Amino acid sequence: MIRSKASVVEQNKRYVCPDKIRIFNQIGIDLVIGRREGPYIYDLDGKKLIDVHINGGTYNLGHRHPEIVAAMREAVEMSIDIGNHHFPSPLRGELAQILVNLSPGDMKYCVFAAGGSEAVDIAIKSARHATQRKKIVSIDNGYHGRTGISGAAGNAKTAAFFLSDAPDDFLTVPFNDPAAMKNALENNDIAAVILETIPATLGFPLPENGYLGEVKLMCEKAGTLYIADEVQTGLARSGKIWAVEKFDVVPDILVTAKGLSGGMYPIAATILNEKAGAWLHQDGFAHVSTFGGSEIGCHVAKKVAEIISRPETLEHVNRISTYLKDALCALQNKHSFLVEVRQCGLIAGLKFDGDMGAVMMSKALYDNGVWAMFSGYDLSVLQFKPYLFTDNALVDALMEKLDQAMVQCTAGSGQ
Numbered sequence: 091m092i093r094s095k096a097s098v099v100e101q102n103k104r105y106v107c108p109d110k111i112r113i114f115n116q117i118g119i120d121l122v123i124g125r126r127e128g129p130y131i132y133d134l135d136g137k138k139l140i141d142v143h144i145n146g147g148t149y150n151l152g153h154r155h156p157e158i159v160a161a162m163r164e165a166v167e168m169s170i171d172i173g174n175h176h177f178p179s180p181l182r183g184e185l186a187q188i189l190v191n192l193s194p195g196d197m198k199y200c201v202f203a204a205g206g207s208e209a210v211d212i213a214i215k216s217a218r219h220a221t222q223r224k225k226i227v228s229i230d231n232g233y234h235g236r237t238g239i240s241g242a243a244g245n246a247k248t249a250a251f252f253l254s255d256a257p258d259d260f261l262t263v264p265f266n267d268p269a270a271m272k273n274a275l276e277n278n279d280i281a282a283v284i285l286e287t288i289p290a291t292l293g294f295p296l297p298e299n300g301y302l303g304e305v306k307l308m309c310e311k312a313g314t315l316y317i318a319d320e321v322q323t324g325l326a327r328s329g330k331i332w333a334v335e336k337f338d339v340v341p342d343i344l345v346t347a348k349g350l351s352g353g354m355y356p357i358a359a360t361i362l363n364e365k366a367g368a369w370l371h372q373d374g375f376a377h378v379s380t381f382g383g384s385e386i387g388c389h390v391a392k393k394v395a396e397i398i399s400r401p402e403t404l405e406h407v408n409r410i411s412t413y414l415k416d417a418l419c420a421l422q423n424k425h426s427f428l429v430e431v432r433q434c435g436l437i438a439g440l441k442f443d444g445d446m447g448a449v450m451m452s453k454a455l456y457d458n459g460v461w462a463m464f465s466g467y468d469l470s471v472l473q474f475k476p477y478l479f480t481d482n483a484l485v486d487a488l489m490e491k492l493d494q495a496m497v498q499c500t501a502g503s504g505q
């Protein structure tokens with residue numbers, strides 16, 4: 091049955107989330123995603139858009155990557171289903187071994203979850219058990235999810251909305267401020283520091299030279315575990331498998347989600363070193379998740395891991411990132427409206443003039459056939475995240491559309 095866009099919007103407004111629809115409506119974005127393929131999504135009314143939001147990396151490999159679709163089909167044909175999380179499973183064991191081996195440092199275990207927030211909960215619970223400390227340090231306006239625990243480790247206002255803020259146990263410090271971090275750790279009573287390697291919802295500010303390494307050293311001194319939230323930055327987006335590798339940091343715990351699903355079947359994982367994973371020897375039922383590590387998800391994720399591990403994948407990401415960098419630099423020289431380009435591999439934040447600059451650009455790009463989303467905690471920064479297999483022609487098309495959108499946003503302003 092072909093549904094009209096208006097009827098889909100109306101039904102979702104009534105039964106799913108009225109406020110979200112109202113907000114996008116106010117901005118003038120009425121996207122209802124229909125067909126999707128590679129870097130493209132098609133609005134239900136037929137309009138074609140290049141997707142550079144890619145749901146935070148969920149569509150890292152593009153939409154419906156043929157090998158991922160084939161892996162899904164294969165999983166169904168293998169006569170498997172979600173499986174039973176209490177018993178050993180060949181697929182779960184194989185994926186866990188692959189992820190442990192792909193991770194930096196001396197990781198030992200992999201605990202599966204159904205999504206990123208749950209995987210962050212597992213990371214925090216593991217650090218608390220390992221250190222027998224309760225306090226967690228994160229950065230002001232970091233984003234680690236929306237469950238009770240992961241939400242409390244982020245923006246306090248949002249956690250308070252559901253009365254799940256816990257300011258005595260969840261402390262925050264400004265990003266790129268080693269002195270504030272030192273202060274927070276000085277009583278040796280912090281279980282873990284959790285950091286997105288490049289904080290997405292804050293608009294991808296890049297870690298300053300040496301900052302993450304310094305934080306890791308402070309953690310070691312204070313008996314605190316370092317949790318790398320690589321939900322958005324992992325799986326080859328940065329030009330390395332994990333963005334922490336770019337900054338020479340070896341975490342105690344690493345969280346991956348979104349792109350691990352291949353955009354097809356939900357799965358996330360928390361990868362733990364010996365200290366962080368010791369609880370797995372003590373009480374195997376301390377954390378369980380019916381859908382965590384579902385066997386279909388494991389089969390799909392194994393294919394994701396295989397694709398990102400091919401040497402040609404990282405080679406391509408690094409080559410196209412340089413091409414993108416040069417193209418964005420040329421645009422910045424042309425438009426003073428684009429005040430800053432923050433880029434690490436195919437992770438980019440574009441900062442525009444004015445508090446709402448990125449919201450204006452989101453709308454203008456939407457009108458020009460690109461879906462890019464503003465950063466939730468800094469509305470002047472547009473998240474710009476082309477998928478891994480972006481080629482020169484796609485970068486050129488994106489630059490043309492960015493150029494047009496900037497001309498529209500600044501018409502009559504003299505910029």
Ligand SMILES: Cc1ncc(COP(=O)(O)O)c(C=O)c1O
Pocket residue numbers: 146205206207208210233234235236286290319320321322347348
């Ligand atoms: C950095 C980061 N961590 C954790 C999460 C939570 O993941 P999920 O939405 O799958 O629960 C997100 C989601 O956007 C994220 O961006």
